[in-house]
Amino acid sequence: xxxxxxxxxxxxxxxxxxxxxxxxMNPTNLARVKENPQKIARSIKSNSRFSTFITTALVFSLAVxxxxxxxxxxxxGVPQTxxxxxxxxxxxxxxxxxxxxxxxxxxxxxxxxVISFPATLPLSKRNLDELSLLAFxxxxxxxxxxxxxxFPIITLIAIGPGPALVALAGCAATVSLAIGALTKMAIxxxxxxxxxxxSRMNAVVRISASLGLALGMVVAFSMGSWLPSLxxxxxxxxxxxxxxxxxxxxxxxxxxFGFLAxxxxxxxxxxxxxxxxxxxASALYAFLAILSYRRTGNALQHITVGxxxxxxxLELRDINVNxxxxxxxxxxxxxxxxxxxxxxxxxxxxxxxxxxxIYPMMAGWSQSEALRSLTALxxxxxxxxFGGITIISVxxxxxxxxxxxxxxxxxxxxxxxxxxxMAMFPYVGSMIMVSFLLSMFPLTSPLIPLIPLIQIPCGYTxxxxxGAFTYWKRGGGRAVSIxxxxxxxxxxxxxVIGALVGFVPLVGxxxxxxxxxxxxxxxxxxxxxxxxxxxxxxxxxxxxxxx
Amino acid sequence: xxxxxxxxxELIAVNEVSFEVxxxxxxxxxxxxxxxxxxxxxxxxxxxxxxxxxxxxxxISSSEDPIGVKRIVGYVPEEQQxxxxxxxxxxxxxxxxxxxxxxxxxxxxxxxxxxALDFEKYYDSMVVTLSQGNKQKALLIAALIHKPKxxxxxxxxxxxxxxxxxxxxxxxxxxxxxxxxxxxSTHIMEVAEAMCDRVGILDEGKLVAVGTLEELRDVSQRxxxxxxxxxxxxxxxxxxVREGIDQLxxxxx
Numbered sequence: 001x002x003x004x005x006x007x008x009x010x011x012x013x014x015x016x017x018x019x020x021x022x023x024x025m026n027p028t029n030l031a032r033v034k035e036n037p038q039k040i041a042r043s044i045k046s047n048s049r050f051s052t053f054i055t056t057a058l059v060f061s062l063a064v065x066x067x068x069x070x071x072x073x074x075x076x077g078v079p080q081t082x083x084x085x086x087x088x089x090x091x092x093x094x095x096x097x098x099x100x101x102x103x104x105x106x107x108x109x110x111x112x113x114v115i116s117f118p119a120t121l122p123l124s125k126r127n128l129d130e131l132s133l134l135a136f137x138x139x140x141x142x143x144x145x146x147x148x149x150x151f152p153i154i155t156l157i158a159i160g161p162g163p164a165l166v167a168l169a170g171c172a173a174t175v176s177l178a179i180g181a182l183t184k185m186a187i188x189x190x191x192x193x194x195x196x197x198x199s200r201m202n203a204v205v206r207i208s209a210s211l212g213l214a215l216g217m218v219v220a221f222s223m224g225s226w227l228p229s230l231x232x233x234x235x236x237x238x239x240x241x242x243x244x245x246x247x248x249x250x251x252x253x254x255x256x257f258g259f260l261a262x263x264x265x266x267x268x269x270x271x272x273x274x275x276x277x278x279x280x281a282s283a284l285y286a287f288l289a290i291l292s293y294r295r296t297g298n299a300l301q302h303i304t305v306g307x308x309x310x311x312x313x314l315e316l317r318d319i320n321v322n323x324x325x326x327x328x329x330x331x332x333x334x335x336x337x338x339x340x341x342x343x344x345x346x347x348x349x350x351x352x353x354x355x356x357x358i359y360p361m362m363a364g365w366s367q368s369e370a371l372r373s374l375t376a377l378x379x380x381x382x383x384x385x386f387g388g389i390t391i392i393s394v395x396x397x398x399x400x401x402x403x404x405x406x407x408x409x410x411x412x413x414x415x416x417x418x419x420x421x422m423a424m425f426p427y428v429g430s431m432i433m434v435s436f437l438l439s440m441f442p443l444t445s446p447l448i449p450l451i452p453l454i455q456i457p458c459g460y461t462x463x464x465x466x467g468a469f470t471y472w473k474r475g476g477g478r479a480v481s482i483x484x485x486x487x488x489x490x491x492x493x494x495x496v497i498g499a500l501v502g503f504v505p506l507v508g509x510x511x512x513x514x515x516x517x518x519x520x521x522x523x524x525x526x527x528x529x530x531x532x533x534x535x536x537x538x539x540x541x542x543x544x545x546x547x
Numbered sequence: 548x549x550x551x552x553x554x555x556x557e558l559i560a561v562n563e564v565s566f567e568v569x570x571x572x573x574x575x576x577x578x579x580x581x582x583x584x585x586x587x588x589x590x591x592x593x594x595x596x597x598x599x600x601x602x603x604x605x606x607i608s609s610s611e612d613p614i615g616v617k618r619i620v621g622y623v624p625e626e627q628q629x630x631x632x633x634x635x636x637x638x639x640x641x642x643x644x645x646x647x648x649x650x651x652x653x654x655x656x657x658x659x660x661x662x663a664l665d666f667e668k669y670y671d672s673m674v675v676t677l678s679q680g681n682k683q684k685a686l687l688i689a690a691l692i693h694k695p696k697x698x699x700x701x702x703x704x705x706x707x708x709x710x711x712x713x714x715x716x717x718x719x720x721x722x723x724x725x726x727x728x729x730x731x732s733t734h735i736m737e738v739a740e741a742m743c744d745r746v747g748i749l750d751e752g753k754l755v756a757v758g759t760l761e762e763l764r765d766v767s768q769r770x771x772x773x774x775x776x777x778x779x780x781x782x783x784x785x786x787x788v789r790e791g792i793d794q795l796x797x798x799x800x
Binding site for chain 1 (some may be wrong): 593628633640647650657670769
């Protein structure tokens with residue numbers, strides 16, 4: 001078989017891999033793929049394009065931003081430290097980006113049947129092995145090419161061929177090690193998320209893994225806003241540690257490549273022990289990268305044909321049924337579903353996402369003057385916006401179990417109550433986080449951190465209002481589930497309603513502040529309006545629901 | 548079900564359909580794909596509101612008290628949309644809790660079904676790892692866990708292996724023998740012929756005929772014919788099928 005034919009076939013397989021990965025991330029689509037496959041396919045296509053665009057933009061902006069800081073910004077240490085730290089930071093970020101932006105696709109790759117159709121064609125085993133490897137390469141080709149080219153080219157133009165060559169070697173080693181780590185992580189995660197042995201430890205590992213991975217993705221997407229501070233911090237640290245410290249740092253991946261590039265450019269301006277450490281460590285990491293490439297290829301060929309084993313590890317347990325109340329059982333079921341799926345576990349890191357989002361805003365505003373209540377109101381309003389999305393995300397869990405839900409005697413109100421309870425956790429967490437962040441900065445009044453804390457009950461009002469409206473709009477009042485990804489219109493509407501409902505008590509605070517200039521009166525007004533709004537929403541909800 | 552009409556936009560999915568399922572009988576709804584079987588069942592379950600007409604189960608109105616209907620019905624829908632990342636144990640615990648079943652009773656009943664269906668090995672495995680047959684077994688146990696008076700099965704034999712299909716048939720028969728009623732929708736004529744006490748033939752949303760096999764033979768004037776022949780005659784598809792076979796014969800020659 002010609003290479004061009006194998007490449008084309010690998011493209012078809014990698015498209016299937018993306019499809020599987022997408023379904024893995026979005027349980028709603030798993031259940032609905034039969035009902036409306038065209039819509040799902042379109043959604044996957046646009047999601048895939050968006051993902052490629054985001055990855056490209058992220059890698060490009062990171063490369064340019066790091067290069068500018070490393071080669072142009074005079075405020076960071078001496079030139080040799082700038083180059084060493086700049087290249088190293090770019091490699092670290094590329095490593096993190098490659099892992100967290102491709103985890104879902106890689107997990108999809110391990111669905112054993114991606115190679116099952118080509119296996120029915122008259123192809124040799126060697127051809128099939130090559131196909132699986134090529135398909136995997138095609139999935140990563142865009143970010144890999146970007147990482148391998150942009151930063152080394154900028155280095156070549158800005159500094160010269162020597163450091164550019166080291167940058168290229170460092171990028172290649174990073175890509176290879178990242179893909180190796182990603183493969184191992186994806187296999188481990190798939191095993192953990194598909195294994196149930198009943199032990200608490202396994203559940204803890206699963207929950208931690210889901211939250212860690214979800215958080216990693218958030219961090220990967222928000223790297224740009226943290227990059228300048230990170231480079232300053234590492235550069236200051238390197239200078240502060242002196243020769244011994246920098247030599248020690250040069251032993252670590254990927255700093256060895258950074259210091260090696262610096263040594264090639266600046267010669268003996270870099271201490272000789274650091275040069276030796278960087279040279280030895282770089283050779284070692286290059287060797288490990290080659291080893292990782294070979295092992296990943298072998299593991300991949302094995303897995304794509306055989307799949308990842310997720311067989312149970314414990315003996316059979318007693319066949320008994322433990323019951324609880326309907327509300328608790330729905331919450332318990334939803335918690336299990338959320339922690340066994342990376343996509344679903346995003347709901348629980350919304351408070352951290354909010355922190356990543358609003359911290360730079362508060363930090364920026366606090367540089368010129370003490371933060372006013374307006375900062376708190378804006379931050380809380382962000383939380384309200386996410387509150388609307390949270391409840392609809394929690395409602396998404398049920399699409400998997402439509403066959404079970406359809407036959408169960410549960411009132412729509414009971415389902416909604418369970419979902420609202422779940423959605424309250426991220427909202428409460430968000431408000432506490434906002435309050436905590438505010439208290440870290442100078443404020444015009446010590447009462448300002450109370451604004452988000454007083455707003456906490458409004459999470460219930462937002463959730464119940466958005467939930468009931470969604471049931472009414474999409475299910476004629478019956479409990480339904482919505483896909484945050486596939487039904488973007490409804491998701492947007494939910495976010496807007498959440499923002500509007502949560503906005504009302506804040507307006508009360510604002511108006512009272514303008515009229516009286518008194519924080520206590522303003523907080524009391526916020527509380528009073530919130531209670532009135534809650535009573536109003538509670539009275540209207542039954543009109544929207546139907547069993 | 549009395550004179551039920553249900554349409555989706557221009558399409559009339561169920562058109563003036565009336566039938567009843569008697570206590571202790573297995574009643575089959577037969578029809579080709581898209582005939583309206585699933586829509587009729589969803590109206591009966593209270594999952595869809597009829598445009599006109601009414602449906603009730605043991606005197607409980609499906610549209611006015613769907614929760615009451617679901618309390619006494621065990622329902623196995625056509626699609627196997629189970630919670631993929633839960634285990635059957637976790638699903639049965641969820642169902643027993645929502646149905647407010649006593650823990651001891653629920654455990655005993657689930658254990659009996661799990662052992663009878665040879666399902667122990669899969670009891671703690673995630674649903675995503677189960678075969679289609681085992682998923683169907685899980686759905687069947689889920690539907691029977693509360694001893695329903697009426698068991699509604701929508702195309703329960705699609706894609707099942709011989710062994711699982713045979714078990715399913717036995718479960719249905721035993722349920723009826725114990726006084727329970729069964730409403731079964733299928734397009735497999737042999738199954739309906741072998742299992743159902745009475746059948747209703749649904750075609751393009753209309754109930755063409757209802758009765759025992761003998762009664763349907765009389766209506767279709769096909770003495771001694773199989774249910775398949777009777778079905779084709781009543782739905783006026785005999786000529787279409789003959790033409791299709793002739794074309795196939797030419798294509799395959």
